Amino acid sequence: MSRTTLLSLAQALGVSRTTVSNAYSRPEKLSAELRERIFATARELGYEGPSPLAASLRKGRTDSIGVLFTDDLGYAFSDPVSTLFLAGVAGQLQEAGHALTVLSAPRSGGSGPMSRAMVDGLIVYSVDEDSPGLAVARKRAIPSVLVDQAPETGTACVNVDDRVGAEAAVAHLAAQGHAAIAGVAVAAGDSGAAAEQCVLVGNNATSRSYVVRERMVGWRHGCEDAGVPPPVMVSCPANDAEHGRHAARLLLEAVPRPTALVCLSDELALGVMAELAAQDLRVPADVSVVGFDDSPAAAMAQPPLTTVRQPARDKGALAAQLLLDRLRTGEAGSSQLLATELVVRSSTAAPAADAATRPADPSRSRKGRRHAGRSDR
Amino acid sequence: MSRTTLLSLAQALGVSRTTVSNAYSRPEKLSAELRERIFATARELGYEGPSPLAASLRKGRTDSIGVLFTDDLGYAFSDPVSTLFLAGVAGQLQEAGHALTVLSAPRSGGSGPMSRAMVDGLIVYSVDEDSPGLAVARKRAIPSVLVDQAPETGTACVNVDDRVGAEAAVAHLAAQGHAAIAGVAVAAGDSGAAAEQCVLVGNNATSRSYVVRERMVGWRHGCEDAGVPPPVMVSCPANDAEHGRHAARLLLEAVPRPTALVCLSDELALGVMAELAAQDLRVPADVSVVGFDDSPAAAMAQPPLTTVRQPARDKGALAAQLLLDRLRTGEAGSSQLLATELVVRSSTAAPAADAATRPADPSRSRKGRRHAGRSDR
DNA sequence: GCCCGGTAGTTTATCGATTCACATGAGGTT
DNA sequence: AACCTCATGTGAATCGATAAACTACCGGGC
Numbered sequence: 167m168s169r170t171t172l173l174s175l176a177q178a179l180g181v182s183r184t185t186v187s188n189a190y191s192r193p194e195k196l197s198a199e200l201r202e203r204i205f206a207t208a209r210e211l212g213y214e215g216p217s218p219l220a221a222s223l224r225k226g227r228t229d230s231i232g233v234l235f236t237d238d239l240g241y242a243f244s245d246p247v248s249t250l251f252l253a254g255v256a257g258q259l260q261e262a263g264h265a266l267t268v269l270s271a272p273r274s275g276g277s278g279p280m281s282r283a284m285v286d287g288l289i290v291y292s293v294d295e296d297s298p299g300l301a302v303a304r305k306r307a308i309p310s311v312l313v314d315q316a317p318e319t320g321t322a323c324v325n326v327d328d329r330v331g332a333e334a335a336v337a338h339l340a341a342q343g344h345a346a347i348a349g350v351a352v353a354a355g356d357s358g359a360a361a362e363q364c365v366l367v368g369n370n371a372t373s374r375s376y377v378v379r380e381r382m383v384g385w386r387h388g389c390e391d392a393g394v395p396p397p398v399m400v401s402c403p404a405n406d407a408e409h410g411r412h413a414a415r416l417l418l419e420a421v422p423r424p425t426a427l428v429c430l431s432d433e434l435a436l437g438v439m440a441e442l443a444a445q446d447l448r449v450p451a452d453v454s455v456v457g458f459d460d461s462p463a464a465a466m467a468q469p470p471l472t473t474v475r476q477p478a479r480d481k482g483a484l485a486a487q488l489l490l491d492r493l494r495t496g497e498a499g500s501s502q503l504l505a506t507e508l509v510v511r512s513s514t515a516a517p518a519a520d521a522a523t524r525p526a527d528p529s530r531s532r533k534g535r536r537h538a539g540r541s542d543r
Numbered sequence: 544m545s546r547t548t549l550l551s552l553a554q555a556l557g558v559s560r561t562t563v564s565n566a567y568s569r570p571e572k573l574s575a576e577l578r579e580r581i582f583a584t585a586r587e588l589g590y591e592g593p594s595p596l597a598a599s600l601r602k603g604r605t606d607s608i609g610v611l612f613t614d615d616l617g618y619a620f621s622d623p624v625s626t627l628f629l630a631g632v633a634g635q636l637q638e639a640g641h642a643l644t645v646l647s648a649p650r651s652g653g654s655g656p657m658s659r660a661m662v663d664g665l666i667v668y669s670v671d672e673d674s675p676g677l678a679v680a681r682k683r684a685i686p687s688v689l690v691d692q693a694p695e696t697g698t699a700c701v702n703v704d705d706r707v708g709a710e711a712a713v714a715h716l717a718a719q720g721h722a723a724i725a726g727v728a729v730a731a732g733d734s735g736a737a738a739e740q741c742v743l744v745g746n747n748a749t750s751r752s753y754v755v756r757e758r759m760v761g762w763r764h765g766c767e768d769a770g771v772p773p774p775v776m777v778s779c780p781a782n783d784a785e786h787g788r789h790a791a792r793l794l795l796e797a798v799p800r801p802t803a804l805v806c807l808s809d810e811l812a813l814g815v816m817a818e819l820a821a822q823d824l825r826v827p828a829d830v831s832v833v834g835f836d837d838s839p840a841a842a843m844a845q846p847p848l849t850t851v852r853q854p855a856r857d858k859g860a861l862a863a864q865l866l867l868d869r870l871r872t873g874e875a876g877s878s879q880l881l882a883t884e885l886v887v888r889s890s891t892a893a894p895a896a897d898a899a900t901r902p903a904d905p906s907r908s909r910k911g912r913r914h915a916g917r918s919d920r
Numbered sequence: 921g922c923c924c925g926g927t928a929g930t931t932t933a934t935c936g937a938t939t940c941a942c943a944t945g946a947g948g949t950t
Numbered sequence: 951a952a953c954c955t956c957a958t959g960t961g962a963a964t965c966g967a968t969a970a971a972c973t974a975c976c977g978g979g980c
Contacts, residue, residue, distance in 0.1 A: 220966035243630035253620035597936035
């Protein structure tokens with residue numbers, strides 16, 4: 167009455183379990199004729215083939231690789247950079263015949279599916295260092311590759327040179343004469359508590375995300391090198407255009423208004439540009455904007471966005487390759503640092519001589535300006 | 544010497560396997576004190592916790608859901624519609640605490656990872672009906688939900704009303720006075736062989752993809768209802784902007800030139816618009832363009848693209864929900880048909896009186912027109 | 921005449937847990 | 951005093967396969 171299994175099939179045929187197993191996975195170990203007979207009876211009995219679960223348990227291999235994301239998987243599939251990254255991973259895995267399992271490491275409320283995930287290896291993608299899910303992954307001692315994550319010795323890492331890229335962004339602005347640069351960051355509060363709102367965080371903020379930290383450091387270094395003041399920053403609770411808009415609103419109220427806005431991502435930058443348009447400020451005439459990532463939308467924006475390109479897809483492909491190599495050889499690979507490239511488009515230009523004040527009333531005092539900015543909402 | 548296991552841990556403690564197992568998964572079955580002692584020894588011995596593989600084998604559950612795509616996973620993560628779909632799926636699964644495994648069903652060369660995938664259920668997303676991977680999935684009798692796939696009795700299906708949506712697209716064009724409508728489709732050749740190039744396929748083409756077929760039928764019906772000739776079509780080998788451009792090149796050579804182009808997707812439509820811009824043709828003044836999907840890029844295009852909206856994300860969420868329900872109840876759910884909605888933006892308008900001929904010759908007869916259309920191949 | 925190697929299969933041990941039925945003792949009931 | 955119940959644990963059976971070592975047979979080389 168029970169389901170057909172390797173054993174019941176073998177008994178029905180009067181051969182051994184092993185022989186049936188071989189019929190499926192080692193054809194050369196038995197005669198073609200017997201193999202055919204086995205398949206025929208299998209069809210007859212409705213045998214579905216060897217159970218992957220049982221086979222994996224025995225073999226100690228699952229032929230599946232996990233990718234661990236922080237928290238919201240919806241984001242992992244919505245954000246252009248992380249999808250591109252996944253595309254890179256998936257391409258390599260597919261070639262190697264492996265499946266890809268997407269795992270989420272919730273920020274709170276248990277460790278998520280990581281504790282039950284059946285994977286041979288793990289790609290950890292920009293996960294909070296104090297995430298319970300990550301802790302479980304460590305405890306399980308799954309061979310891992312860290313991506314967009316603080317390097318650890320003994321583990322292969324793939325990172326982008328975020329710091330240098332961010333430096334280049336502000337260097338570019340400074341070279342054009344900008345001296346009042348503000349930044350739009352993500353989850354950059356010092357406190358662990360995730361803010362619900364965009365908030366001004368001054369210029370000494372830190373973050374739980376390694377990438378965010380690195381880019382912020384890059385901004386500061388760039389400003390320092392150029393001899394301009396470090397950027398005042400807004401921290402957004404999430405990396406999307408809506409929050410970028412809100413952040414811009416906050417930053418544009420500053421007096422004097424910044425002449426350039428650097429953003430932690432293109433998504434944020436797009437939101438920033440939308441807000442600028444809504445406030446009738448021209449890009450780049452009134453305010454310059456720089457993004458990060460060079461996502462597909464950056465080139466299509468109006469105006470096309472100056473940004474720092476990172477090879478998101480290659481990053482994924484490389485991480486997958488490193489992990490597959492590691493599984494094959496047993497040796498933890500080396501760490502890799504991928505280069506970024508400043509892509510200058512049309513969202514940046516030298517600040518107009520009077521840019522900081524243009525839309526406010528011509529009779530402008532410090533005070534008047536500030537109020538005008540506010541009443542704009 | 545071997546790895547720590549439930550058994551070795553139990554022996555070290557002098558308790559039974561069962562008790563250790565309970566310590567992990569059924570805390571109420573033993574005293575808190577013993578439980579603590581077990582965990583302490585576990586830490587000491589470096590026990591990683593119950594093996595998910597072994598547990599799944601025994602329990603008969605993996606808490607993981609598969610999503611089966613055709614062929615190229617890189618595409619699955621690049622295409623805006625399929626990523627949105629995945630986002631919907633992932634969101635639901637995450638809530639349910641399930642992992643998501645992405646599987647590819649190669650068009651050729653074996654059945655891919657589907658034969659070894661350890662999943663409780665499967666979402667089949669727009670997979671060729673003759674795909675070997677799909678055949679394996681069927682043989683394994685995994686509870687499935689079909690999405691963008693020809694409905695089958697006994698299996699839950701989620702589909703979008705592609706036919707009605709496509710009809711609405713051409714109806715909209717016809718209502719504005721367009722009578723020469725051409726179509727850009729994907730892999731629409733009758734032959735199984737996937738073409739490497741975009742090719743003109745007349746107006747009776749079919750496709751191995753259910754969605755493509757439905758949309759093409761919708762176009763034809765729409766034209767019929769409006770009393771305009773059915774669209775001449777180009778079939779692209781893949782669904783991306785580059786091929787859309789190429790398709791446009793082919794279609795614009797027709798004499799008389801079509802006044803409107805309907806596309807199977809927004810990605811194709813974006814390519815089409817790029818080509819029109821390159822040929823100095825204005826949209827919509829010279830040629831109207833309609834897309835399908837209402838992907839995020841459609842609204843950002845120049846000009847904003849008229850398109851048929853489909854709820855890609857909801858589709859994913861619904862499919863996941865249906866599958867989870869099915870696993871819970873054991874009953875195959877019902878089939879669902881989601882509505883589409885025509886979103887009129889600025890890429891469509893009435894054809895100019897001389898639009899069909901502006902750059903071409905003004906002498907046009909019925910006959911001339913028909914022959915011109917044919918001789919074009 | 922003997923040993924050798926290859927082919928076709930079989931036997932036995934194992935992968936690492938969960939489940940179900942049952943044992944034991946403490947405390948409370950009637 | 952006999953009976954029940956609850957809280958804690960135990961033992962045996964099972965989930966479904968694969969790996970490694972071993973048997974039996976057959977033809978060939980020296």
